[in-house]
Amino acid sequence: MFNLDHKFLFVGLFLLFLTTSVYAKKGEYIPSAVGTMSNHPTIDGGVYHPVKNGKTGPYKINEKTLKGGYKFGRKPTSNELKAWDTDIMADGTGLPEGSGTVEDGEELYEAQCVSCHGDFGSGGGGYPALSKGSGYNMQKTLKNQRNRPDADGPVRVFGSYWPQASTLWWYIRDGMPHTRSKTLKDDEVYALVAYILNINEIKIDGKLVDDEYELTREKFLKIKMPNVDGFEPKIDGKGSLERVRKYYKNPKNFGAIKVAYAKRCMKNCQKKSAKIVRVRNGGIKDFHPPLSNKKDKPALAKDKLNVKKVYDESCAMCHANDSMQAPVAGKKSDWQAKMKNGGIKGVYKRGIKGLNVMPPKGGTTLSDDEFKKVVDYMINLK
Incomplete structure (x- = not known):
C-alpha cells in the first residue's frame, strides 16, 4: 500500500547510516547512546544520531529537509491513491465479491497457466511449483534438516508455506497470466484460487475443497492455511509493530545472548549451547553413476524430440x-x-x-x- 510517510522514513534512515558518532572535545568521536527512531526504540538496537546545532555527529545537515513536505511533484489526488491501493489483506480488506468453481479453475489453469507452472501445479521451466501434494502433510516438512546426504529438505510451496491465501488471490489478479496480467475477471480469479486450493488438498471450515467445490468471498474469509502460525514474530493485526519491537528486544526469542539493548551485537551473539549439526561422513560418498575420468563421447541418442x-x-x-x-x-x-x-x-x-x-x-x-x-x-x- 502506498505510504506518504516514506519520505520521512528515508530521512531517518539517511541519518542512521550517515555517521556513527557525535563530535566531542579534542576531536574525539563518542558513540551516541540514543536507541530510538521517531520516538520509538529501534528494533535492532541501531543508533539514531540526533541533529544538534545543524549537525548530526561531525557532519552538517540541511535542517530544511527535516520539515517534510514535497520537494518535487505534487500531492496525489484521492482517486490516484485509490488506484494504487489495490492490495488484498488477510482480513478481507480489498477482496471483491465473486465466486468460482474448481472445475472452471482447472479449465482456466490448463489454458493459461500450465505452460509455466506445470501439470497440477508441479512447476517447470524455471517457474515455481504451486503444489506438491497435501498442504497439511507438506507443512510438516518445513522443519526438516538436510543433515544427511539422502535427507529430504523442507517443501515450500503455496499450500505448505504461505500463511495467508489472500496473497495468492491478489497476485493472480494483478500479475497473472504472465503475458496478459490484469485481464482476468474476479470470478475467474476465484476459480483459479479454488483449483489451487484443490490441488493442495486444503480444507475450508472443515470441508475439503473437492472437485465440485464453489469458492465465494464468504468461504474465502474462512480459509486457514496450514502454516498460518509458522512465522515469528507475529505481524498481523492491531499493535503488530509494538509486538515486533517487544519480540526483538528479548534476544532469548531468537537464540542470542542478552546484550545491552541500545548496542549492536557484533560477535559472540549466539548461544554457546547451540547444537551444530554436520553432514555425516563428511558429505556424499556414493555417486550414481560412479566417478570416472574417462573422456569418451556419449553415444548419440536416436531422435526423440517431442x-x-x-x-x-x-x-x-x-x-x-x-x-x-x-x-x-x-x-x-x-x-x-x-x-x-x-x-x-x-x-x-x-x-x-x-x-x-x-x-x-x-x-x-x-x-x-x-x-x-x-x-x-x-x-x-x-
Whole structure:
C-alpha cells in the first residue's frame, strides 16, 4: 500500500547510516547512546544520531529537509491513491465479491497457466511449483534438516508455506497470466484460487475443497492455511509493530545472548549451547553413476524430440498470441514478414542466436537442427 510517510522514513534512515558518532572535545568521536527512531526504540538496537546545532555527529545537515513536505511533484489526488491501493489483506480488506468453481479453475489453469507452472501445479521451466501434494502433510516438512546426504529438505510451496491465501488471490489478479496480467475477471480469479486450493488438498471450515467445490468471498474469509502460525514474530493485526519491537528486544526469542539493548551485537551473539549439526561422513560418498575420468563421447541418442512438448513448455508463452509482439504460431503472414530478411535461414539464424528479449534458442538446450524443427512446427501450426 502506498505510504506518504516514506519520505520521512528515508530521512531517518539517511541519518542512521550517515555517521556513527557525535563530535566531542579534542576531536574525539563518542558513540551516541540514543536507541530510538521517531520516538520509538529501534528494533535492532541501531543508533539514531540526533541533529544538534545543524549537525548530526561531525557532519552538517540541511535542517530544511527535516520539515517534510514535497520537494518535487505534487500531492496525489484521492482517486490516484485509490488506484494504487489495490492490495488484498488477510482480513478481507480489498477482496471483491465473486465466486468460482474448481472445475472452471482447472479449465482456466490448463489454458493459461500450465505452460509455466506445470501439470497440477508441479512447476517447470524455471517457474515455481504451486503444489506438491497435501498442504497439511507438506507443512510438516518445513522443519526438516538436510543433515544427511539422502535427507529430504523442507517443501515450500503455496499450500505448505504461505500463511495467508489472500496473497495468492491478489497476485493472480494483478500479475497473472504472465503475458496478459490484469485481464482476468474476479470470478475467474476465484476459480483459479479454488483449483489451487484443490490441488493442495486444503480444507475450508472443515470441508475439503473437492472437485465440485464453489469458492465465494464468504468461504474465502474462512480459509486457514496450514502454516498460518509458522512465522515469528507475529505481524498481523492491531499493535503488530509494538509486538515486533517487544519480540526483538528479548534476544532469548531468537537464540542470542542478552546484550545491552541500545548496542549492536557484533560477535559472540549466539548461544554457546547451540547444537551444530554436520553432514555425516563428511558429505556424499556414493555417486550414481560412479566417478570416472574417462573422456569418451556419449553415444548419440536416436531422435526423440517431442516438438509439441517443446513448443508448449518453451515457446507458447510468447508465440501463442500477439501480446509479446512475436510472430504468432500458425499465422502465415507474421512469419512471411520475418522471412523478408534472409528467408527461412534468416529466421533460423536469428532464433538460434537470440533476438531482442528472446534468448538463444528460446532458452532451450536444443541442438540447431532440433530448434529448426520447432520453428517449422510453429510456422505450420494449424
